[in-house]
Amino acid sequence: MQLHTCLLLALIIYSYEAFSFIIHSRIHSRPSSKTYALRDGDDFESMRLDESKLPDEERERLVRIRQLTKEADEFAKQVGFVVPDDDDDFDPDDFGTEVPVRDTDWSGQSSLDTVQLSNNNWGDMTSRVGLAVTDVLALLTFAAIGRNNHGEGFDFLALIVTAAPFIASWLLLSPLLGSYSRGATSSKGGIPVGIAPGWLVSTALALTVRGVTKSAVPPTPFIVVSMVSTFGLLSMYRYLYISLVGETSDEEKRRAGAFEVFKMVGSLIKRW
Numbered sequence: 001m002q003l004h005t006c007l008l009l010a011l012i013i014y015s016y017e018a019f020s021f022i023i024h025s026r027i028h029s030r031p032s033s034k035t036y037a038l039r040d041g042d043d044f045e046s047m048r049l050d051e052s053k054l055p056d057e058e059r060e061r062l063v064r065i066r067q068l069t070k071e072a073d074e075f076a077k078q079v080g081f082v083v084p085d086d087d088d089d090f091d092p093d094d095f096g097t098e099v100p101v102r103d104t105d106w107s108g109q110s111s112l113d114t115v116q117l118s119n120n121n122w123g124d125m126t127s128r129v130g131l132a133v134t135d136v137l138a139l140l141t142f143a144a145i146g147r148n149n150h151g152e153g154f155d156f157l158a159l160i161v162t163a164a165p166f167i168a169s170w171l172l173l174s175p176l177l178g179s180y181s182r183g184a185t186s187s188k189g190g191i192p193v194g195i196a197p198g199w200l201v202s203t204a205l206a207l208t209v210r211g212v213t214k215s216a217v218p219p220t221p222f223i224v225v226s227m228v229s230t231f232g233l234l235s236m237y238r239y240l241y242i243s244l245v246g247e248t249s250d251e252e253k254r255r256a257g258a259f260e261v262f263k264m265v266g267s268l269i270k271r272w
Contacts (some may be wrong), residue, residue, distance in 0.1 A: 118182050138238075139166045
């Protein structure tokens, strides 16, 4: 690792020295360009430097630059970079086969961030499965608390039946109302606004379905508790989700999640 680091630092130093040398040459020596170019035909790419017409000072600088470039290339090869032997014979195949960005193995490198555009449809939800699972867990928690308050023992099947109207309504309607858009998870403070339309419509539908299946209008206290509880639990679980996964804001200073931090640290460790 130390040898690799030393070689890389040496490469940077040599590159900087060569660059400084070139800049110095351009600032302090501005000869006439008419006598320095030989031209074969009208092809611009065929232009070559006529070194025989250069002053001695410039020829020395040119030799120095070439020497620095050669040494930098040698260091680059030792570090592991691919350096063509001759620019005139450059072949893109020297650098391997091109691989689509999404198929690139980013192991040990900075990961690639991809953005899934929001369309306020079910596609938003299917592209964010983790968020959908989080919401389902929140509604299952609501059903479990309700059953426990009514003295009903734990029964997984009965729990699913109790939560089913709320889960089905949420998954059916909330994606169409922006609950799975990037804006809905752009910040922790924006969670209530992001879920409000989907929560209001889906919970109302769930209570209606429950009333139909029970053949009775749900009592007012039950309606109030259901509305408040589902909103609070969905908000709380999404707060935890954003804390782990990170915000989806397009702002430059968005807050990263715990998983992103661990991923970055792991990437840095793999590099070394």
